[in-house]
Amino acid sequence: MKNRPAVIIPLDGSETATKAFGAAEAMTKIMEAMLYIVHVTEEQLPEEELLKKLRISQIEVRDFAVRQIIGKDAVGEILRFAASIDTQMIVMSSHGLSYNPKRLLGNITMGIVQRAINPVMVIRPDMENLPGPDWKPQKMLVPQDGTPTAAAVMTQVYRLAELTGADIDVLSIGVVGRRPPTEAGAIPAPRYLDHPRYDWTAWAGEFIERFYAQRPPGVELRLYEREGELANVMIGFATENNDDLIALGWHGHLESGRAETVKKLLRETDRPVLLIWSRE
Amino acid sequence: MIDCLVGFPAIRKHPYKIIAFDWDGTAVENRRVDATAVAHVLEDLMKFGVYIVVITGTNFGNIDRQFSSLITGPYKQNLFICTDRGSEVTGFDKNSNPVTLYKRVATEKENALLDSVAEAVKHDIEAHSNANIEIVYNRLNRRKIDLIPEWENPPKSQIGELLVKTEERLNKGGFTGGIKAAFDLATRYAYELGLPDARITSDVKHMEVGLTDKSDSIKWVISELSSKKNIPFRDTLVLGDEFGPIAGFEGSDFRTYLPDAPGVTYVSVGKEPNGVPPGVIHVGGGPTCFVKMMGEQVKLYKKLSPTIDPTFLLIEEGYEPLREREAESLFTIGNGYLGTRGSLEERTPESEPMTLLAGVYDRPKANALEELSIMPDWVMARVYVDGRVLTLGDERSILEHRRTLDMRKGMLLREWRHRSEDGRITSIKFLRFALLAEPHIMAMRITVVPENYRGEIRVETGLVVSRKSGLTPELADMRTIKDGEGVLLSLKTKFTRYTIAQAQLSRVAPGLVKQHYRTYIDKSGVGEDWRWQADPGQVIEVEKFVSIYTSRDLPNPVKAASVSVYDYAARGLDALLLEQIDAWEDRWDAAAIKIVGDPEAQLWVNFVAYHLITAGNPFDERVSISARTLTGSIYKGHIFWDADMFMLPFFIYTHPPTARAMLMYRYHTLSEARKEAIGLSLRGALFAWESATTGAEMTPEYVVAPTGEVILILTGKMEQHINTAIAYGVWQYWVSTNDVDFLIQAGAELLIETARFWASRVEKDDEGIYHILNVEGPDEYHEIVNDNMYTNLMAAWNIDRAADAVRYLREVYPEAWARLKDKIDFDYLELDRWEDVSSHMYRDMTDSDIIEQFDGYFGLHDINVYDYEQRTTSLDTILGRDVTAASKLVKQADVVMLLYLLENEFSEEVIKENFEYYERRTGHGSSLSPSMYGLVSARLGLSALAMRYFRQAGTIDLSNNMGNAAGGVHAAALGGLWQQIIMGFAGVRVKRDGLFIYPKLPEQWQRLTFALLLRGNRLKFDIESGKQITLVVGETGEANVGIFGRALQTLAPGATYRAGWDGSTWLEFAKIG
Incomplete structure (x- = not known):
């Protein structure tokens, strides 16, 4: 079981949770994976009843399995199950049964995104164009601040781009009110431009070089530089450039004062957000 | 007193890795003296990894009591005591406890035979005489036949007297053959009684019959150290005091001389009354000289080792691929002729190896702008273990990895311990440098040690022509240099048609491990390949020498490179490294600045x-x-004003020949600068904003942004203040060096032609005021402006200095001036015109003390950069081009540069007001900016801001x-x-008549010391914050130095002066010595 790539979609029986089902099916197809529909419950249900409860009427992927896990700790059970198989991605709606648009994420999604080491794709249920089973991102937006942490997401992004044939827009954003990153190996946008014609070219070359070493042949990569508030710029840029997906590296912390950009993005974007965890 | 080392200069130049020596008489006078000094100096050598071997006839206990017990530390594992005339070797473990490494144990039969031989000799002598002979039995594997028991422990210094007394004793007793007969007797009995390999020796008092002698000790050294560590014989030094014969017998150290170990150096510190055998260097001087020699070796090792002071070391621990190209820049080695980036030798996907040669430009295509051509990578070296190349690719394989740039000694070191998947650990070290004093030489040492395995090691090293990107010369030829040895590349730049030749020759010192050598030529380039079977712990050092010449240097660079590389190899890497260290030491002597209280600074x-x-x-x-x-x-x-305005002062005051060469470069590009001025229908010369070979403008006229937008680049046409930077550099060089030859040959012409440009460039208004319209000042956020105050005032200053130069030459060097005047067709009426332009140049005539940066600046949208204090990129990037241009945002020091360069023209109050005004409006979008603001704020005493x-x-x-x-x-x-x-x-200002100083040190700096060269005289300043300035004047001549704000003082050569701080100001210098 470990060897077969897997996509997981946790469902709790709510209508909102199923909004991510199309994206999960799409990712399963793209990755030629096995789709695991996971439901954590305290009481075992017969399969037919379970599918009904989960509101699944039609499944378009060939290989799938429905896993009913008996337990109380839904987040823990889902993550334990994810660890037991070759999970490539967890796809889920931002909210489930406890849907409250005022809250950033539902309880289970909140737990999963913070604790999962696997990439997690979050779908807002109120998204205008919900991805369907045949969804195939053509362009992906990957904001980068020049840090190795942010750059680490590229492995996953490249894999997805290679499978989908998507182009990648790398976006560097200049911000007022923040210090340049101090992480070792960071290459923030230049603070000094003695002669912009040389410095920008060199910086862009260096920036892109960071990603080119791993880039699969055929994947197109473009670098953009914008200024402003991070989440706003990302959202605006994705709209302007028709990016189908925003992929972000992060450290898995949503507590107060942290990951403000991720929070704002999750609240306001109308595109799927792929969160890729990396160690702090 | 004659220096005992005169006859052995190698002791100061060749670092020996094994130093073996006799103890009694060589290292110490006798076994009773205090050996602390010897222990200390040898301990120092052990710390450098030198193997120290004592070879003695006595037992370990005696040596340990006197010597080895004084030493404790892990390095003691490098100490070996060979005792009992070759019968025993004692080493030490990591806790410094003695460990017997070798012991020859005599069989019962051998012991009985030794007794028999000794007793037979005693019997025969006593039978033929009345001389009483004693036998010492309790020696390991030998018996001592005492021919003169009444002389107890005679010192070596009395050997002559002892000889006479012993011969007398035997003769008078009736044994007329004397010591020689006793020796023959012992030899014969040993053979007849069954010990044909017995070692018979004599120190006059004794006849010794043994199973071993000192040759066994030296053989142990060869087998266990030279061989197992693969230390070449040339790196072994053996010292004794008795190599030559004594009283007809071979000296006690003669047996340490091994003719079948060619290359070992033998040195005697003894008196050697009968001379030394061929191959032994006799220096004499006894133990005193021995200690001196060891001290010289310590000094040599210290010199060859990396600097200890961490402020001279740039260290990268581990390996961070994401920072690789950045590290490569910082870790560059070079000598002005060439620069080689600090890339990893084995070339990684992340790296960008690069060697650049100053002045070797080419064009990517015809009519394109020139750029430096990238030379083949000479540092490439790969290590293979049983056919697999070692890389940093898998971080789990990296046990240790460190790159160290030793800035004091101009060398780059890399230490790497690699563990392969099967647990095999290989230690690799690289050392590289480019000789500062002889700029065509590069050298590299590659040291490989298989730590825990036996296997085939291969080192491949060469000159790589292939690269991922960049402008490279075309390959003309690849071949071996001669007889299948060494490799050579020649190349040609495509459009500029320079020939470049790179030759490489590598050497491996002849040790005991046999290497296979070959050269190779393939599409990647040329190289040499060494391979050998290595045992654990065996060290192989590949020394690589590379020479590089171009047709810019001489007509036949191929020949020069291929011949010179042999010369370099013959000199040896250590010799070249010593030259390198000496050359760097000289430069640091002149350039070092010492800051006490701020190690980061x-x-x-x-x-x-x-x-x-x-x-x-x-x-x-x-x-x-x-x-x-x-x-x-x-x-x-490309060369910008950066060179003349920002870098030149460092060279003017620390290495004037480099400063002069930089200015001469400008002089040699004057012709193109004149063409540029003519092209604008102006007089004089306008230097290129970006300059390369000829001085023709190399600034691109536009670039195409990734978005497709065409962006015009105006700096090449508009930043004409480059002229004033060159003029300022010329003037500073002249007033600081008094180099009249330069002024006559080039400096005056540069000043005059730039002044002529300004005099023709200005436009006169109706009120007789001159303006410079349509220029760009240092602040490049405002591209086409009128009356940029920096340009106006610097142009006026340029004109004034040109007039000064004309007047000076006319008065002091009339003949030279006459020649120059004719050459440049100078008309004295020009002086009048200059005077008019300079005195009527527009100088911001608003009522305010604030200098308007350019006409209309005050009307722009105001900005306070502190409102944007924290940001992740440059402020103009955040605001955008248009908003920036419409605002008062200044890119870099513009008016503030004036406050520094033309300080005399403003009151301190005006300087302060203008600094504060522009400081709040400057985004420092250029790396040239912070230091200038720091400089002016330091002069203003704004310590924290500075x-x-x-x-x-x-x-x-x-x-x-x-x-x-x-x-x-x-x-x-x-x-x-x-x-x-x-x-x-430090507040230094250099004027035509002398140097002023007025230090205002930051709080955390307790002390600042530095030296400046002023007119060939070295001035050493030692500033103690809030206390005093001590100045040592060089011996060359008097120096005019003063406290800024006071009168200049004439200070005597060679004297020391001090200026005190009275709590509010610096007082005048007073002589103190």
Whole structure:
């Protein structure tokens, strides 16, 4: 079981949770994976009843399995199950049964995104164009601040781009009110431009070089530089450039004062957000 | 007293890895003296990894009591005591406890035979005489036949007397053959009784019959150290005091002489009354000389080892691929002629190896702009273990990895311990340098040690022509140099048609491990390949020498490279390294700045001096220093005002020949500058904003942005203040060096032609005021402006200095002036015109004390940069081009540069007001800016602000906050930082008649010391914050020095002066010695 790539979609029986089902099916197809529909419950249900409860009427992927896990700790059970198989991605709606648009994420999604080491794709249920089973991102937006942490997401992004044939827009954003990153190996946008014609070219070359070493042949990569508030710029840029997906590296912390950009993005974007965890 | 080392100069030049010596008489006078001094000096050598071997006839206990017990530490594992005339070897474990490594144990039969031989000799002598003979039985594997028991422990110094007495004793007793007969007797009995290999020796008092002698000790050294560590014989030094014969017998150290170990150096410190055998160097001097020699070796090892002072070391621990190209820039080695980035020898996907040669430009295509051509990578070296190349690719394989740039000694070291998947550990070290004093030489040492396995090691090293990107010369030829040895590349730049030749020759010292050698030529380039079977612990050092010449240097670079590389190899890597260290020491003597109380700042200033020294080329006056020196290619190797305004002062005051060469480069490009002026229908000369071979303008006229937008680049046409930077450099060089020859040959012409340009460039208004319209000042956020005050005032200053030069030459060197006047067709009416232009130049005539940066600046939208204090990129990027241009946002020091350069023209109050005004409006979007603001704030005594700017400038490369140090170091920022210290914190101002100083040190700096060369005289300043300035005047002549604000004082050569601080101001200098 470990060897077969897997996509997981946790469902709790709510209508909102199923909004991510199309994206999960799409990712399963793209990755030629096995789709695991996971439901954590305290009481075992017969399969037919379970599918009904989960509101699944039609499944378009060939290989799938429905896993009913008996337990109380839904987040823990889902993550334990994810660890037991070759999970490539967890796809889920931002909210489930406890849907409250005022809250950033539902309880289970909140737990999963913070604790999962696997990439997690979050779908807002109120998204205008919900991805369907045949969804195939053509362009992906990957904001980068020049840090190795942010750059680490590229492995996953490249894999997805290679499978989908998507182009990648790398976006560097200049911000007022923040210090340049101090992480070792960071290459923030230049603070000094003695002669912009040389410095920008060199910086862009260096920036892109960071990603080119791993880039699969055929994947197109473009670098953009914008200024402003991070989440706003990302959202605006994705709209302007028709990016189908925003992929972000992060450290898995949503507590107060942290990951403000991720929070704002999750609240306001109308595109799927792929969160890729990396160690702090 | 005659120096005992005169006859053995190698002791100061050749680092020996094994030093073996006799103890009694060689290392110490006798076994009773205090051996502490000997122990200390040998301990120091052990710390450097030298194997120390004592070879003695006595037992371990005696040596340990006197010597080895004095030494404790892990390095004691490098100490070996060979005792009992070759019968025993004792080493030490990591806790310094003795461990018997070898012991010859006699069988019962051998012991009985030794007794029999000794007793037979005793019997025969006593039977033929009345001489009483004693036998000493309790010696390991030998018996001592005492021929003169009444002399107890005679000192070696009495050997002559002892000989006479012993012979007398035997003869008088009736044994007429004397000692020689006794020796023959022992030899015969040993053979007849069954010990044909017995070792018979005599120290006159004794006849010794043994199973071993000192040759066994030296054989142990060869087998266990030379062989197992693969230490070449040439790195072994054996010392004794009795190699030559004594009383007809071979000396006690003669047996340590092994003719079948060619290359071992033998040295005697003894008296050697009968001379020494061929191959032994006799220096005499006894133990005193021995200690002196060991002291010289310690000094040599210290010299060859990396600097200890951490502020001279740039260290990268581990390996961070993401920082690789940045590290390569910072770790560049060079000598002004060439720069080689600090890339990893085995070439990784992340790396960008690069060697650049100053002045070797080419074009990517016909009519394109020139850029530096990238030379083949000479540092490539790969290590293979049983056919598998070792890389840093898998971080689990990296047990240790460290790169160290030793800025004091101009060398780059790399230490790497690699563990393969099967647990095999290989230690690899690389050392490389480019000789500062002889700029065509590069050298590298590759040291490989298989730590825990036996296997085939292969080292491949060569000259690589292939590269991922960049402009490279075309390959002309690849071949071996001669007889299948060494390799050579020749190349040609495509459009500039320079020939470049690189030759490589590698050597492996002849040790005991046999290597297979071959050269190779393939599409990647040429190289040499060494391979050998190695046992654990065996060390192999491949020494690689590379020479490089171009047709810019001489007509036949191929021949020069291929011949010279043999000369370099013959000199040896250590000899070249010593030359390198000496050359760097000389430069540091002149350039070192010492800051007490701020080690971080100390590192920055050392980094500054290191990279400027590696960038300056005193040998070639047709090159100057590019914006990124030779550490990277992103600025194409183009030369900007950065060189003349920011870097030049460092060289003027620490190495004037380099400064002169830089200015001569400008002189040699004067012809193109004149053409540029003519092209604008102007007189004189206008220098290129970006300059390369000829001085023709190399600034692109436009670039196409990734978005497709065409962006015009106006700096090449509009930043005409480059002229004033060159003139300022000429004048500073002249007043600081008094180099009349330069002034006559080039300097005056540069001043005059730039002045002529300004005199024709200005436009006169109806009121008789001159304006300079349509220019761009240093602030490049405002591209086409009128009356940029920096340009106006500097142009007026340029004109005034040209007039000064004319008047000076006319008066003092009339003949030379007459020639120059004719050459440049100078008309004295020009002086009148200059006077008119200079005195009527528009000088911001508003009512305010604030200088308007350019006409209309005050009407722009105001901005306070502190409102944007924290930001992740440059402020103009955040605001956008249009908003920036419409605002008062200043890119870099513009008016503030004036406050520094033309300080005399403003009151302190005006300087302060203008500084504060522009400081709030400057975004420092250029790396040239922070140091200038730091300098002016330091002069104003704004210590905290000055330090903030100082730190900002100091970390431009070292924290990579530019985001593009990967493309090379920011040389102007380095030069600016130097100026901030000397001209800012130390408050130095050099005028035509002398030097003024007025230090205002930051709080945390307790002390600042530095030296400046002023008119060939070295002035050493030692500033103690809030206390005193001590000045030592060089011996060359009197110096005019004064406290700024006071009168100049004439200070005597060789004297020391002190100026005190009275709590509010610096007092005059008073002589103290």
